[in-house]
Amino acid sequence: MANEIKITTEFIKLDALLKFSGLADTGGEAKILIQEGQVSVNGEVCTMRGKKIRPGDRVTVTGEEDVIVV
Numbered sequence: 001m002a003n004e005i006k007i008t009t010e011f012i013k014l015d016a017l018l019k020f021s022g023l024a025d026t027g028g029e030a031k032i033l034i035q036e037g038q039v040s041v042n043g044e045v046c047t048m049r050g051k052k053i054r055p056g057d058r059v060t061v062t063g064e065e066d067v068i069v070v
Contacts, residue, residue, distance in 0.1 A: 002058065002066035011052040012069070014039065017059060021067045038062045 005021045015030040024030035037045050040060040057069050
């Protein structure tokens with residue numbers, strides 16, 4: 001089951017979301033996860049740290065942990 005992360009802005013950048021949601025402990029760890037292709041957005045691997053994640057998007061790390069932005 002996916003965790004829901006509520007944001008109060010139009011979007012959040014992917015690296016910030018990973019840190020905010022606890023999927024990455026630090027910004028550096030988030031950067032590495034993204035660069036290594038371990039992060040998917042809506043089912044597609046994403047290697048762009050600054051990708052804008054909006055409500056309704058699903059982010060998966062290493063194929064296991066999910067967050068849905070609401």
